[in-house]
Amino acid sequence: MAEYVHETGGPLFHIGRYVLMVRRSFANPERASMYWKETLRQMSNIGVGSLVIIMLISFFIGAVSAVQFAYNLSQSMVPMYFVGYVVKESMILELAPTISCLILAGKVGSNLASELGTMRLTEQIDALEIMGVNTFSYLIGPKLAAAITMVPLLVIVSAATGITGGLLAGSATGYVSSSDYLQGVLLQFVQKNVFIMLTKAAVFGFILTSISCYQGFYAHGSAIEIGKASTRAVVLSCIMVLFADLILAWLLLN
Amino acid sequence: MIEVRNLYKRFGSQEVLKNINTTFEPGKNNLIIGKSGSGKTVLLKCIVGLLTPTSGHVFFDEKDYVAMGIQQKNEIRRELGMLFQGGALFDSLSVEQNVRFPLDMFTKMSNSEKLDRVNEVLKRVNLVNANAKFPSQLSGGMQKRTGIARAIVMNPKYLFCDEPNSGLDPQTSIVIDELIMEITEEYQITTITNTHDMNSVVTNGDKIIFLHEGEKHWEGTRETLFMADNKELIDFIFASDFLKEARDVRLEKIKAKLSK
Ligand SMILES: Nc1ncnc2c1ncn2[C@@H]1O[C@H](COP(=O)(O)OP(=O)(O)O)[C@@H](O)[C@H]1O
């Protein structure tokens, strides 16, 4: 374990160390009760901590989508209730998971990286290791478990808030009445799309959490490194989330 | 007993430790001294296994620690406590939870047994009525005490202290030094302390090894320290604030006596 902490290398070194880190994070914890306590703490940290910001942004994204789409439809023959349908489908399939996870990458990602980076530089991780604690399964395992369960829930909230945002904006601007909009929302329910949304959410949550933990866990040097590690965590998480989005779209829609 | 044999540590091309050989005995306060950057922390971390030596061996009671698997290492680690330079207390936990942590993690004690044990060690390090405080609310000396309490809560056979006096005023330093010394003798622990503070060297050094640029230049006891004929060691003694600080501390004590 200790061997790889102070070393650095090219992309292959980082990929290898990242894979080892993830594998060790799922090792059996010493004391299940401690692990659960930590998981619950992380769940509230990720879930409750980001709820308001995700709802706020999803609301506006839904509202803007509805208004813009209604404007385009108003010059065509397509019936207005279609706005509801399109907002719903685009929120579920793409906007809710992607936008939520980009927000989470910024908020939770930088948070996790600086938390672990601080623990590394103040030797708290060393202190755990000296006691014989498996630092991967104690520090990173609960964060991954919390992300995989909480991010899908947040994404469901995001989709619902976005659709509501569209409803309110549509009727406030007078483009589409709420009954028309709701008719569109209820037009067709594609179960597969909800499945895709939840899969994306879990995968993105895993990606952004593991990448951010990696950056913090292996931070070394002076205190400035913590800031740099959080920036790297956010940038890399965003890129990898979008990349995974592309791969998943291709895999799941075929 | 801990034995270090032919230990080398390299970071890239920088050779930080060169062929260290020595032994550390139980019930003794073993000191590693040397200037900042001489390799004290790296040596301590190689001994406890936080760093892997480039080559060489560390024996805990004749068992080769470097060659052990993770399972065996963890068994040794249950018998080992460490006080880190900055305390390394867990920020999100209170004093009580910090000290309790190893018990929660590794013992099957009941809650009340744990609490009794925590209060017992907190009392031992003279830290009472601070159970609910968080690390950020503690003074440097209190953080060190909490760190010591956490390090000894599992009754370790070996205790490691990295610069226990750093960031403390001279008075608090003496108190912490004395505490470490008492605990070492009371529980017959093998203690290894890193320091560049000459005050602790002359009061605490049952055995002293002096590092200079990663090499062991001298080894002896506090009694033989001032008869050493190693040039670097003599420079180290005279470059430290020791002589001046010793005078200041003495003056303080005399003043306190006079004002009584
Ligand atoms: N993780 C590391 N990577 C590279 N060099 C290191 C590392 N840790 C320590 N060093 C170097 O090893 C030398 C000894 O450091 P250290 O043991 O911390 O000194 P000190 O005696 O002050 O405790 C220093 O030159 C330091 O820069």
Ligand SMILES: [Mg+2]
């Ligand atoms: Mg040091």
